[in-house]
Amino acid sequence: MxxxxxxxxxxxxxxxxxxxxxxxxxxxxxxxxxxxxxxxxxxxxxxxxxxxxxxxxxxxxxYEGSSLYRTLLQIALERKWNLERLSYDTFRPSVLERTFAEANIQAKPVHVKYYPGVISVKELSDYHEALYRGGRTEGAVTCLRSAFLELQRRGVPAFRVLPTVASVESVLNLILRAKEALHFREAQIAVQMIEVDTFLGLIKNKFVTDELYKLELQVTEKLLRYARKVRGSLKQAGPGRYVIFTTRKLLEDITGDFHFVPDLEDLKIAPGAITCGIGTGTSAYEAETHAGQALLHAHGQGKGSWMAFFDDNTIVGPLGHPEQVAYSCAPETLQQTSHDSGLSVSTLSKLDSVLKKIGHREINAHDLAQHLRVQPRSARRLLLALEAAGYAEVVGESNPHPRGRPRRIYRVNFGDSSG
Known part of the structure; x- marks a missing residue:
């Protein structure tokens, strides 16, 4: 605070x-x-x-980086414990090993309780206490306040890793960048590709050409009024097919963040008459392509369905259905890499595109930053996250400036993981 x-x-x-x-x-x-x-x-x-x-x-x-360094320094100065005879939690083993190596600590963390999600205080405390009572450790290093207090209550020597000013400022700056990205996302181009089955609006056995033409005019008028509500532009893309260009934010508002079909008089033609695909993208072409793919998925759900296809390759829908689901259309390799590394599929897709563009799988953080148009430290964190998850490895160093810091070269492979 x-x-x-x-x-x-x-x-x-x-x-x-x-x-x-x-x-x-x-x-x-x-x-x-x-x-x-x-x-x-x-x-x-x-x-x-x-x-x-x-x-x-x-x-x-x-609690990585400076927070962990500070705790290890505190342990070394106050207790002079053997760092191999401590139990740790929260951190990935690879993160601890890298931290030890970077700090030139001639030890290897042996007892590590890594948990990627929720864990109970009892489970965490039991883990540390069992090692301590069994004589395998001299104490515990934990990141969870409640576990630290419980270990103290049980008489187990413990240190708690506390965030440093630098680590808090890092996440605050990340939030500011995310807010900017969110604003950019809300201003993204969004496209609705709509198919209208005008035959559903005709009375059975009373079909005549004039009635069909009249109904199509009425549909166009309704869609024009709807387009004005989402501040979009309407164009006809063939018989019974229309495209509306607008922004993501306006569609989020009118669909309840893509949860339901807008309940507007302008869209009421006949039950199941309107099938819609929504697409977003960084360009009009990408958004329209995604809208077309969303429309194909909507057809697979049945007449009158609405689906949304976003620029991160996720699909949501059918809108308005209680069993609405979200799933990814990204390759399984990227989905698995995202799950293991904590990086978004969108970020991984961009990285994969960069690697395909340069024609090989080796890259350093500086070059990656230029391709992605991000800060070098952001690109470095991306590569470190992939390395920790087993999807990247250091294969060399380059030193374009003799007095500068060598740049690590990483080989990235989404198709194989040893982590």
Whole structure:
């Protein structure tokens, strides 16, 4: 809170808890109060994510980097413990090993309890205590406050990793960039590709050409009024097919964040008469392509279905159905890499495109940053995340400037993981 107060962009809404069991209840009563959510660590974040009631972007303070370095230094100065005879939690083993190597610590973390999601205080405390009582460790290093207090209560020597100013500022700056990205996303081009079955609007056995033509004119008038409501432009793309160009934000508002079909008089023609595909993209061409793919998926769901296809290769729909689902159309290799590394499929798709463009799988952070138009440290974090998950490995170094820091060259492979 003290650090965040230094950022004029934030209006802070603190929510405190003592036990993890309180988190969901506190979130339920205040879930609509924030545009972004920042959690104090991985566990409360995982609890909120598993609950599923938070629809806004969520972040948590990490305990890697400077936070971990500070704790290891504190242990070395105060206790002079053998770092191999400590138990650790939260961190991936590869992250700890890399931290030790970078700090020139001649030891290897042996006892590590890594958990990617929710974990109980009892399970975590039992793990550390069993090692300590069995004489295998001298103490514990934990990131969870409640586990630290429980270990103290049980008489197990423990250190708690606390976030440094740098780690908090890092996530606050990430939130600011995410807000900018969200604004960009809301302003993205969105396309609705609509197919209207005018025959459903005709009375059975009373079909005549003039009636069909009249009904088509009425449909066009209705869609023009609807297009004005979403501040879009309407064009006809063939018999019974129409395309509306607008923005993602306007469609999010009118569909309840792509959860239901707009209940507008302008769209009421006949039950099941309108089938729609919505697409978003960074260009009009990409958005229209995605809208066409969404329309094909809508046809697969039956007449009158609405589906949405986003620029991160996810599909949502059918809109308005209680059994609405979201799934990815990205290759399975990227989906698995995303799951293992914590990186989004969209980011991985961009990286894959860069590698295909340059014609090989080796790249350094500096070159990747130029291709992705991001800061070198962001590209470095991306490559480190892939390395930790086993999808990248250091294969060499380059030093374009004799006095500069050598640049690590990574080989990236989404199709194989050793992690």
């Amino acid at each position: 003290a650090i965040a107060r230094g950022y004029k962009e934030f209006e802070l809404v603190p929510i405190f808890y003592l036990r993890e069991e309180e988190i969901v209840a506190k979130l339920e009563s205040r879930v609509n109060e924030a545009d972004m959510w920042l959690f104090s660590g991985q566990v409360p974040y995982a609890i909120a994510k598993a609950w599923g009631g938070v629809t806004k972007p969520m972040f948590y303070v990490t």
